[in-house]
Amino acid sequence: MADLSIKIHDxxxxxxxxxxxxxxxxxxxxxxxxxxxxLGGVVMKGTTLNPREGNSYPRMAETPSxxxxxxxxxxxxxxxxxRNIYPGIKDIDTHFIxxxxxxxxxxxxxxxxxxxxxEKIPAIELNISCPNVKEGGMAFGVSCPxxxxxxxxxxxxxxxxxxxxxxxxxxxITEIAKVCxxxxxxxxxxxxxxxxMAVDAEKRKPVLSTVTGGLSGPAVKPIALRxxxxxxxxxxxxxxxxxxxxxxxxxxEFILAGASAVQIGTGIFKDPDIFEKTISxxxxxxxxxxxxxxxxxxxxxxx
Amino acid sequence: xxxxxxFILLRNILHRIIFAxxxxxxxxxxxxxxxxxxxxxxxxxxxxxxxxxxxxxxIFPGQFVNVEIKKATEIFLRRPFSIMDVDYENRTISLxxxxxxxxxxxxxxxxxxxxxxxxxxxxxxxTLPLPNDRILLIGGGSGVAPMLFLAKICGLKPEQVHMIxxxxxxxxxxxxSEYEGLANLYYATEDGSKGEKGFVTHHxxxxxxxxxxxxxxxxxxxxxxxxVAKEAYKRKLFCEVSLENTMxxxxxxxxxxxxxxxxxxxxxxTEGPVFNINDLKxxx
Ligand SMILES: Cc1cc2nc3c(=O)[nH]c(=O)nc-3n(C[C@H](O)[C@H](O)[C@H](O)COP(=O)(O)OP(=O)(O)OC[C@H]3O[C@@H](n4cnc5c(N)ncnc54)[C@H](O)[C@@H]3O)c2cc1C
Ligand SMILES: Cc1cc2nc3c(=O)[nH]c(=O)nc-3n(C[C@H](O)[C@H](O)[C@H](O)COP(=O)(O)O)c2cc1C
Ligand code: FES
Numbered sequence: 001m002a003d004l005s006i007k008i009h010d011x012x013x014x015x016x017x018x019x020x021x022x023x024x025x026x027x028x029x030x031x032x033x034x035x036x037x038x039l040g041g042v043v044m045k046g047t048t049l050n051p052r053e054g055n056s057y058p059r060m061a062e063t064p065s066x067x068x069x070x071x072x073x074x075x076x077x078x079x080x081x082x083r084n085i086y087p088g089i090k091d092i093d094t095h096f097i098x099x100x101x102x103x104x105x106x107x108x109x110x111x112x113x114x115x116x117x118x119e120k121i122p123a124i125e126l127n128i129s130c131p132n133v134k135e136g137g138m139a140f141g142v143s144c145p146x147x148x149x150x151x152x153x154x155x156x157x158x159x160x161x162x163x164x165x166x167x168x169x170x171x172x173i174t175e176i177a178k179v180c181x182x183x184x185x186x187x188x189x190x191x192x193x194x195x196x197m198a199v200d201a202e203k204r205k206p207v208l209s210t211v212t213g214g215l216s217g218p219a220v221k222p223i224a225l226r227x228x229x230x231x232x233x234x235x236x237x238x239x240x241x242x243x244x245x246x247x248x249x250x251x252x253e254f255i256l257a258g259a260s261a262v263q264i265g266t267g268i269f270k271d272p273d274i275f276e277k278t279i280s281x282x283x284x285x286x287x288x289x290x291x292x293x294x295x296x297x298x299x300x301x302x303x
Numbered sequence: 304x305x306x307x308x309x310f311i312l313l314r315n316i317l318h319r320i321i322f323a324x325x326x327x328x329x330x331x332x333x334x335x336x337x338x339x340x341x342x343x344x345x346x347x348x349x350x351x352x353x354x355x356x357x358x359x360x361x362i363f364p365g366q367f368v369n370v371e372i373k374k375a376t377e378i379f380l381r382r383p384f385s386i387m388d389v390d391y392e393n394r395t396i397s398l399x400x401x402x403x404x405x406x407x408x409x410x411x412x413x414x415x416x417x418x419x420x421x422x423x424x425x426x427x428x429x430t431l432p433l434p435n436d437r438i439l440l441i442g443g444g445s446g447v448a449p450m451l452f453l454a455k456i457c458g459l460k461p462e463q464v465h466m467i468x469x470x471x472x473x474x475x476x477x478x479x480s481e482y483e484g485l486a487n488l489y490y491a492t493e494d495g496s497k498g499e500k501g502f503v504t505h506h507x508x509x510x511x512x513x514x515x516x517x518x519x520x521x522x523x524x525x526x527x528x529x530x531v532a533k534e535a536y537k538r539k540l541f542c543e544v545s546l547e548n549t550m551x552x553x554x555x556x557x558x559x560x561x562x563x564x565x566x567x568x569x570x571x572x573t574e575g576p577v578f579n580i581n582d583l584k585x586x587x
Binding site: 030053060269 | 331
């Protein structure tokens, strides 16, 4: 059987399929459907220093081949994570990664420092790309100086694997990726959701309470693939690709475009068995193509 | 018949105990169920019966399923529907589906023999009544589904169970005569074509006898539930409502379906859909 394991910095993932932040809770929430130990990793929902209530309802709009969300990082804060969530996940045999958020650099640092104390969390995903919060969030991910400052500051206090999650709502994603690499990021993950909007024509009102929200699902896949490909050609650090992955073929496409691993988010809303199917589908793809290891495929798009 | 009643009663007592111990088998599954019956009840309402290959886990009134409408490829997300009835012996669940938009329409066009991907059972159910409770069930539109399920398994004598069903007109009411032996049924229609004229909250049982009930349960359009909740709240009566916030996942991971409650934003799909009105922030 082909070898599905991949390496990101110094972490060995048993396979390249991870959950995307904000779509699988802290992992426990999907255990009825998914054997967490079969996953490459679990990127948990966005965590901030203080608890956040998120935005008001309605927070979701279905769109062609996707959806808009405006959850706005609802979470109970990092203390709650350390005290109540971590003890329940630390002995599960997969890599749990915390998605770190903040409205100021100080907040990013404070959350990171708390997570750094946790032995069984091998990495953080620094979210500088959330489009659904008023302050901070995406603001850090759409300007090179801001991204530079936050990555640099977090790198100083964090010595484990640092993944930076990039925003697609930007003219040149490669510039930001290069800045992250230069500041010591070990990996970049992309893409976060695309800023979008939905209108209810009958009511003549925006559907979302926040008017705009983040688009995800198959609708964004071509953009996500393009960005992964561009970033792959711009930086040397490994890339975690995501955006609209619904099956093994989609995952392989991202890997060919340059991703070392992938995350699946919105896809689980439609099909809770998506992880199992994707992992076994990648396996059979490798067998069918007589490949021994998934790493042989990374960035191997034939031009 | 007596055996069946005794069985239901026994099962309910058991349920209540298991539920109190919170060890009830509520494992959610995603499975392909076989559509075995699809009956049009009136212009917009259909009764769909789905059968599972494997034994069903315990299912309670108020819980729902999340259905993938695969035939309408342009529909991306699943659609939630309340469970209206369960038959453990034949491993079937029934749904009452009202056509609202494209998803519900295509769902009602499925034909027996087809497979439907369903995630279930989802959500927290209604609080079951105590053996001596007098209960009032108020259903509007497709909201009658969980009310009927509750009437059926609550384990009370028919004289303890009263149900008002509201609709725009007589032709919008679905035929529920098979429930006649389980509860006292009353109707309200906006045009007066069946039962009392007006909304359910205009029904004399509601306006004059509300305080005689120990528990009030309601499911239906928001304005109806709010009108019911308002009167129950004023009189400090126990009242539970079942909300229908739009959902993406239905099993508690996306946080899209939240209701603003006195305990913060809670997911309707996991903390609800049933809420006690005292926990909601409705301006009532
Ligand atoms: C817990 C729960 C239980 C439900 N139980 C039942 C049931 O037993 N029987 C039944 O017929 N329906 C039930 N519903 C409602 C059902 O899910 C919707 O009617 C269905 O999703 C509509 O899909 P559609 O594609 O037909 O309509 P769409 O095309 O999605 O929507 C048509 C129009 O209705 C609006 N709309 C859609 N869904 C909702 C909603 N949930 N709240 C407010 N407005 C909405 C849309 O904004 C749009 O304007 C339930 C919903 C929930 C959350
Ligand atoms: C409901 C929802 C909540 C999300 N929350 C977060 C979050 O907290 N942090 C984050 O970095 N990304 C968040 N995302 C973005 C996803 O992790 C992912 O980047 C994006 O949805 C694209 O992948 P997908 O198409 O597979 O969902 C969220 C997405 C959705 C749909
Ligand atoms: S619908 Fe996803 S959390 Fe409720």
